[in-house]
Amino acid sequence: MTTIAENATAKNTGTTETKATEFSSLGAPALYVGAVTHRRLRPREHKLAYRIYSLLLDLDRLDELDARLKLFSLDRFNLFSFYRADRGDKSAPPKSSAKLRQRIETSMRGAGIEPDGGPIWLLTMPRLLGWAFNPISVFYCFARSGKLAAVLWEVDNTFGERHAYMIPVDGDPEDEIRQACPKDFHVSPFMNMTLDYAFRLRVPGERLNLAIDVSDLSGLLLTTHYRAHRHELTDANLLRVFFSVPLLTLRVVGGIHWEALKLWRKGIGLRPKPPPPLAPVTFIKTASPHAIRKGLSE
Numbered sequence: 001m002t003t004i005a006e007n008a009t010a011k012n013t014g015t016t017e018t019k020a021t022e023f024s025s026l027g028a029p030a031l032y033v034g035a036v037t038h039r040r041l042r043p044r045e046h047k048l049a050y051r052i053y054s055l056l057l058d059l060d061r062l063d064e065l066d067a068r069l070k071l072f073s074l075d076r077f078n079l080f081s082f083y084r085a086d087r088g089d090k091s092a093p094p095k096s097s098a099k100l101r102q103r104i105e106t107s108m109r110g111a112g113i114e115p116d117g118g119p120i121w122l123l124t125m126p127r128l129l130g131w132a133f134n135p136i137s138v139f140y141c142f143a144r145s146g147k148l149a150a151v152l153w154e155v156d157n158t159f160g161e162r163h164a165y166m167i168p169v170d171g172d173p174e175d176e177i178r179q180a181c182p183k184d185f186h187v188s189p190f191m192n193m194t195l196d197y198a199f200r201l202r203v204p205g206e207r208l209n210l211a212i213d214v215s216d217l218s219g220l221l222l223t224t225h226y227r228a229h230r231h232e233l234t235d236a237n238l239l240r241v242f243f244s245v246p247l248l249t250l251r252v253v254g255g256i257h258w259e260a261l262k263l264w265r266k267g268i269g270l271r272p273k274p275p276p277p278l279a280p281v282t283f284i285k286t287a288s289p290h291a292i293r294k295g296l297s298e
Contacts, residue, residue, distance in 0.1 A: 027056075027058075027121075028232075028233070029055065029056055029057050029058055029061065029065055029233045030055070030056040030204070030230050030231065030232070030233050031053060031054075031055060031056075031230070031231040031232070031233045031237055031238065031241065032053060032054045032055075032056060032123070032204070032208045032228035032229065032230055032231070033051075033053040033228055033229060033231060033241055033244075033245070034051070034052065034053070034208065034226065034227045034228025034229060035049055035050065035051050035052065035226075035227060035228070036049065036050055036052055036224065036225070036226045037049040037224070037225050037227075038222065038223075038224050038259075039222070039223050039224075040221065040222045040263075041220060041221060041222065041223075042218070042221055043267075043268065044263075044266040044267065044268055046259075046262065046263060046266065046268075048255070048259050050251065050252070050255055051245050052125065052226075052228075052245065052248060052252065053125070053228070053241050053245055053248065054123050054124060054125050054208075054228065055080075055082065055122075055123070055124060055125070055126050055233065056121055056122070056123050056204055056230075056233075057082065057121065057122045057123075057124070058119055058120075058121055059100060059101045059104070059119075059120045059121070059122060060101070060119060060120075062074050062082065062084070065233070069233070069234070069235055069238070070235050071235045071238045071239060072126070072233075072235075072238060077130050079128070079129065079238070079242065080126045080127065080128060080238055080242075081126060081127040081130065082124070082126050082127065083127060083132075084100040086127070086132060086134075087100060087122065087124065087137060087154060088100050088103040088104065088154075089103060089162075089164075089280040089281070090161075090162050090280070101120055104120055104139055104141065104152060105120075107152055107164065107166045107281050107283070108141055108149070108150055108152075108166065110166060110281060110283040111150060111166040111167065111168055111283040111284060111285060112168070112283075112285050113141075113149055113150050113168055115141070115149075116143055116144045117144055118141070118142040118143040118144040118145070118146075118149065119142045120139055120140070120141050120142065121139070121140040121142070121204075122137060122138070122139050122140075123137065123138040123139075123140070123204065123208075124137040124138075125137075125248065125249070125252075127249075128242075128247070128248050128249050131249050131250075132249055133156065133158075133249050133252055133253050134154075134156050135155070135156060135187075135252065135256075136153060136154065136155050136156075136212075137154045137156075138151060138152070138153060138154070138201070138210065139151065139152035139154065140203065140204075147169075148169045148177070148203055149168065149169060150166060150167060150168045150169055151166075151167055151169060151177070151179060151199070151201070152164050152165070152166045152167075152281075153165045153167070153199065155185055155187060157185070157186060157187050157188075158253070158256060158257075159186075159273065161185070161186075161276045162280070163184065163185035163276060163277060163280065163281070163282070164280065164281045164282070165181045165184075165197070165281070165282045165284065166281055166282070166283050166284065167179040167180075167181060167199070167284040168284070168285070168286070175202075176200055176201070176202055177199075177200070177201050177202065177203075178198070178199070178200055179198075179199040179201075179284075180196060180197060180198045180199065180284075181196070181197050181282060181284045182195075182196055182197070182282075183195040183196065183197055183214070184277050184282045185276065185277060185282075186273055186274050186276070188260075189260070189270045189271050189273065190260065190263050190264075190268050190269075190270065190271065191214070191221075191222070191271065192216065192271060193271075193274060194216070195214050195215065195216055195221065196214070196215050196216075197212060197213070197214060198212070198213040198214075198215065199211070199212055200212075200213075204230070205230070206229065206230050207227070207228070207229055207230070208226065208227065208228040208229070208230065209225070209226075209227055210225070210226040211223065211224065211225050211226075212224045
């Protein structure tokens, strides 16, 4: 696959890393190809890894992408597609699907962040032959100045439910960003609800690095990493990844259930499923990784 050569960035900075202002104003939609790893530490150690790919999309330029690519479509069937109704509050009426940006901005206001029209980028897996399942999608919400103002972590579970965590960003977005929040949404029947999330990420550049740690009162329980490299979002690269990582959605959903069977066989007990939270978004008013509730020991 051909990797994007970020010539504008290299000329201005002398590095291959994309700074926040350059990325938010000059970046192009991209394809990230890499792997996700999970490691559970207690009460039985369990590890898994699988290859995935994601699209990085500018919510203001989706129509341009639809017009440019033959294998990708917006809000209609294709080999690869993205439906705006697939993201955001699932309780929103279908006619609001084209207003995804407005719904994300409403979530920003709920966290005390006033949007000023800056770009909003989405990292998500596309629909493949009309079908998609995204365990997690990430919205990078920029200010017009180029500063990353907030991150929306949107989580889907295998029960058809969705919940999001809107967290502001403090400090220099060129450094590693650390965020945290209490767990408010059921994801796995092998995990308690009284847990805390700690997120680590950087503004996407040539490389993508996301990490999520899950902890209880006894300490770290589970860690997840997504590491990927950036590629141009072209028809040729989409076709290559279609064959190099075949049946992505099916592999993800099937893998979740296969690993669940392994955990059950290791003697890790099932937890009853609680109802989803009434509100579609948990708003965190501080970006401090220490301002979180501590869960009960598992």
